[in-house]
Amino acid sequence: MSEATLSPPEVGAGDGLVALRERLREAAEAFAGPGDALPGILAGMVEDVDRALAERLEIFPVCHHSPASALAMARRLKEKRPRVVYLELCEDLRPLLDELRNCQLPVALQAFATELDGFPAADAPLNVVAPITEASAEYQAIAYALDTPDVELVLVDRSADHVFQWRDREDGPEQRPAAEAGETEGGSGTAEDAEESALHGDALGVGIGELRPRFAELEAHFLHHGKVRHWSEWWDQYVEQPLAGADYQTYRQVMVMIGSLFRRLRPERPGRLAVDEDRERYMWTRMREHLAASGTDPDDCLYVCGAAHAASRVEQFGLAAEAEPYAVPPRTATRWRYGLIPSSHSAIEAQFGLAPGAVSVAAATWARTLTRERLTPFRLAGQRGGKKSGAKRAVRRTVGEAGAAAATDDDRLTGFLARPPVPHALDEAELRGWCVDIVRLARRNGYLASTADAIAVFETSVLLAGLRGRARPTPYDFEDAAVTCIEKDSVPGRRDVRRLCAILLGGDRIGTVGYDALPPLARDVLDRLAPLGFDLTARTQRRALLDLANQPQLRPCSDVLWMLRHLLGDVVRPVMGSRALGEVGIQESWDVALGRHQQALVQLGYEGVTIEQVLEQRLRRAVRGPDATAATALKAVEEAIRYLGGGRLVDDLGARAVELLAAERTVDDAPLVLRRIRRLLAYYRTTEAGPPRWAQTFVVAGYAQYCTLLPIAFTDEAAGGRQLGAMLGFLFGLEGFALSLGCDRAQLELAVRQSHPTEPDKKALLWAAEHRLGLLPMAELRDRCAALLDNPLVVPAFPRYVSGFVQALDPVPTLTPFVVEQLSGAFARLPDAVLLPWLPRLIMTLRKEAAELLPVLVREAGRTFPAALGAVDGFVPPWSLAAAPAVAPVPPAAGAAGALLAAHPAGCDAVAALLGLVGEWGHVAPTAAGAGPAGSLLAEHPAAAAALAGLLAPAG
Structure with a gap:
């Protein structure tokens, strides 16, 4: 459109916007043709402006975090001095506004819920934030209302509960989680900005007056013709700067026109449109209810809402509307908690999809305009980081004067559109x-x-x-x-x-929540950590040194820090020191950053009054959850002992662990169960009372449970060697304790005899269990392994057998020399053509399935093989002594017969077996008394042996 087309017409005071509407219609028809939709859109925009300005209840359209809106709000509040301010903000956040004076802006109002009733449990936790900055119209309205006597501030928007009730119907940027809105217009920012940008976490953001095209083509058109890179820059150049010095009527008309434009040119999304309209019906219903209940004159009220809502067309719009009030849907039974959390410019930019630095530039524009126009904004009295408010120094105007100022309907929009904004000179x-x-x-x-x-x-x-x-x-x-x-x-x-x-240009300003505005838990934590001697609210990370031996008064601080470490993660981080079962620390060093992570501490305060209460609730919730296992319950028991000192809570958690173990039908968590129950029993053995009743019951139940599941696990494809090794470790490692409590070893023998695995590693584990029970002698076990190496079809699977034997080192540690023997024998016997392809598979198998037991194997190999290189050539493996006849010790009394039998030990063993003396051929002690059953037999009857030798070899 040319400037001549929109030249200012001769308009009288009573003509309103009729002339502008007609001229826009004529220009649109000339530009687009009579059948195009553009004339109707432009005429409808003017009608929306005329309708909003004609409403008796004065509507103040705003854009969130806009310095132009804040300036216009400050001017209008000083002129009108309204008695009631209706603000588009979640109505259940109203009690939080009084705590803003204890904070340093920017901060965010937060509604938080963890215990859901009426929402899917998978959605927990629910989190809503509403950021507040000083350069915003909502803060000016809040500061005016809270610090001016006889002024009431009423929040009229839907509650946080309704935000999530209606969430499925909307998808605008105002309602997206900060975690999903991480990439802003200008990019994702640097790694240094990530922490500040994540201050809102995964909360949904709500604000006043989101003004932005809701489809990409229109926004791209604006950016292209405006010669800018992103929307924030377009808005600053074409809206913020022209409106910064505009009068109030011009500001209202322009903002309503922009809201109407974006409202009419949005894509067809019925769900989003229905939510916007329901919000408008909700707000108008709440305002009518308040006016009826309080009897306030509408001329003394101000309705602050987004510009798009000012151009609303719902049937409940306006006090004169005859439509039925909107039926406000009930809230769910979800219990909401409210508080203030720190915010930052970058967090707001990430939340609402603004360009990096956009909020900082807006803050700088706000400060520069205040200085240039010598305007005193409204600030809450005692506001941290701000000056004393000037609200109380202003003089209230009469109702008639305010009404006259609001009732004017001069056409300021035509002149604003016809003349380009006057740019400021280059400074x-x-x-x-x-x-x-x-x-x-x-x-x-x-x-x-x-x-x-x-x-x-x-x-x-x-x-x-x-x-x-x-x-x-x-x-x-x-x-x-x-x-x-x-x-x-x-x-x-x-x-x-x-x-x-x-x-x-201003940096990323980060707000803080004052001590008085913190929840009780956060205040309690700060009080209990006060002996550390530094400012815990500072955003810098501080190092705390605790000499617990010489300063025992710091031990409560240590307890608090360990609980915070468990509950909040890296908010406090131990540099030196640990908290294990039964361990008493002497010195500790901590990196404390509570001020930097104030949001996490505030949200922790929504769960309870003290951190001990929160920790107990979380532990009880963990063992009662749908995914709870016996391993989870044992972990909760350990944490209760470490952080809360035991007591009735530990007994309850332990009893729950017994229930969960008895109900399990898989052995997936067997390694965790074994490791944790061993640790707990070792701790209890150091106490005077010994293992409690729940621990004894757990061992008895575990012995019976794993005996029952053992045959199934050996054939179950889902159960691996690690799980089977852990089961056998439980059964053999705690066997003595279990038998003393009344368990029957026959149950374990029966379970082993009923096991018939097919996988190589499981076979090795079964052989180890049979050897541990005395069902498989060592000689037969050696023969089976030798047969595996002799069979070329089985050699490729031998690493799986070795993996099974390594897994068996936990339940049967006496097999360690045998495993070293088998590995050495494999390396000695296999040719290079077989060994070289086989070796990588062996290493990968052991690393994947038995990495934690390899050190045991390495230590045994270190004890077996020579430590010096020169001794390698003359080294004779100890297991070869039994296989080599020449080195077998012979009783001196046996003579030539003894030498013959030593050369052929199988015959001697056969004769000993016929006589009922079953045993291995002695090969360790060099004397007859220590030569085993066969050697003892020869020593007692040398004549028979000599006669037999003479028959077999007369020349000997």
Whole structure:
């Protein structure tokens, strides 16, 4: 449209916007044709503006975190002095607003729920945040209402419960979680920004007045023709700057027009439209109810809402509407908790999809405009980080004057649209200061910047502003120029030039919640950690040194820090010291960052009054959950002993562990169960009372349970060697304790005899169990392994057998020399053609399935093989002594017969077996008394042996 088309008409005071509507219709028909939808859209926009401004209850349209809206709000509040302020914000957040004076902005109002009733349990926890910054219209309204006598602040938007009830019907950026909104318009930011950007966690963000095109084509059109990179820059240039100095009527008309434009040009999403309209019905219903109940004159009220809601077309719009009030749906039975959490500019940008630095630029614009116009904004009295409020110094105007100011209907929109905004002149001093400061900051961060770069940034900023049709470079032009002239193609440090520009132009301001605004748990934690002697609310990480031996008064601080470590993770991190079962610390060192992670501490306060209560609740919840196992319950028992000192809670958790173990039908958690029950029993053996009753019952139940499941696990494909080894470790390792409590060993023998595995590693485990029970002698076990190596078809699977034997080292540790023997024999017997392809598989199998038991094997090999290289050539393996007849010790009394029998031990063993003396051939002691049963037989009857030798070998 040309300027001639929209030249200001001659409009009288009573004509309103009729003339503008007709001229827009004529221009649209001339531009698009009579059958196009554009004339109706433009005419409808003007009708929306006319309708909103004609409403008796004054509507103040805003855009969230907009300095222009904040400036207009501050001016209007000083003029009108309303007695009631209706604010578009979740109505159940109202009690939190009084605590803002104890905080340093920006902060966020939060509603949090962990115990759900009416929502799917998988959605827990539910989290809603509403960020508040000083350069926002909502804060100006809040500060005015709370610090001005006889002024009431009423929140009229849906509750946090309704936000999640209606969530499935909407998908706008105002309602997306911060974790999903992480990538902003200008990029994802640097790694240094990630922590500040995640201050809101996975909460849904709600704000006042989200104004943005809701489909990509329209936004791309604006960005292309506006010659800007992202929406935040377009909004700053074409809305914020022109409206910063506009009068109130112009501001209202323009904002309603923009809200109407985006409302009419949105894609067809019936669900989102229905939610927006239901919110508007909700708000108008709440305002009517309050007016009826309080009897307040609507002329003394101000309704602050988003510009899109000001252009609403719902039937309940306006006090004169005759439609039935909206039936507010009931809330669910979910219990909501409320509090304040720290926020930051980058967190707000990530939450609402704004460009990095957009909120910082808005804050700088707000401060600069206040200085230029000498305007005193509203601030809460005693607000941390702010000056004393000037609200009480203003004088209330009469109702008639306020009504006259609001009732004017002059056409300011035509003049605003017909004339381009008057740009501010180039402030060379300000731009020169930016250029010098960015070069200085860049040099501190490792860039090779100089005065020449400062001059280049200055000239490039002016050039970019000219190319983009601007008379004055904006912070965005300066940022692009600095990146072009300084950063070039490399970043020498952690911070790139764009991040340095954000720091220079105001930085990422981070708010804090004051002590008085914290929940009771957070205050209790700060009080109990006060003996550490430093500011726990500071955002810097501090090192705490605890000399517990010489300063026993610090032991309660240690207890609190360990519980916080368990509940909050890296918020507090131990550098030195540990908290194990039965361990008493002497010295500890901690990195404490409670001020930096204040949000986590606040949300922890929603779960209880003290951290001990929260920890107990979490432990009880963990063992009662649908996914709870015996291993989970044993872990909870261990944590209860370490952090809470035991007592009745440990007995309850232990009893639950017994129930869970008896109900399990798989052995997936057997390794965890074995490791944790061993640790607990070792701890209890150091106490005077010994293992409690629940631990005894657990061992008895586990012995019976694993005996029952053992035959099934040996044939179950889902049960691996690690699980079977853990089961056998439980049965053999705790066998003595279990038998003393009344268990029957026959049950275990029967379970082993009933096991018939087919997998190689499981076979090895079964052989180890049979040997442990005395059902498989060592000689037969050696013969079976020798047969495996002699069979070329089985040799490729031998690593699986070795893996099974290594897994058996836990339940049968006496097999360690045997496993070393088998590995050595395999390396000695297998040819290179077989060994070289076989060796990598062996290593990978052992590493995957028995990594934690390999050190035991390595230590045994170290004891077996010589430590010096020179002794290797003469080394004789101990297991070869039994296989070599020449080195077998012979009783001196046997003579030549003894030598013959030593050369043929099988015959001697056969004769000994016929006589009922079953045993192995002695090969260790060199005397007859220590030669085993066969040697003893020869020593007692040498004549018979000599006669037999003479028959077999007369010459000997």
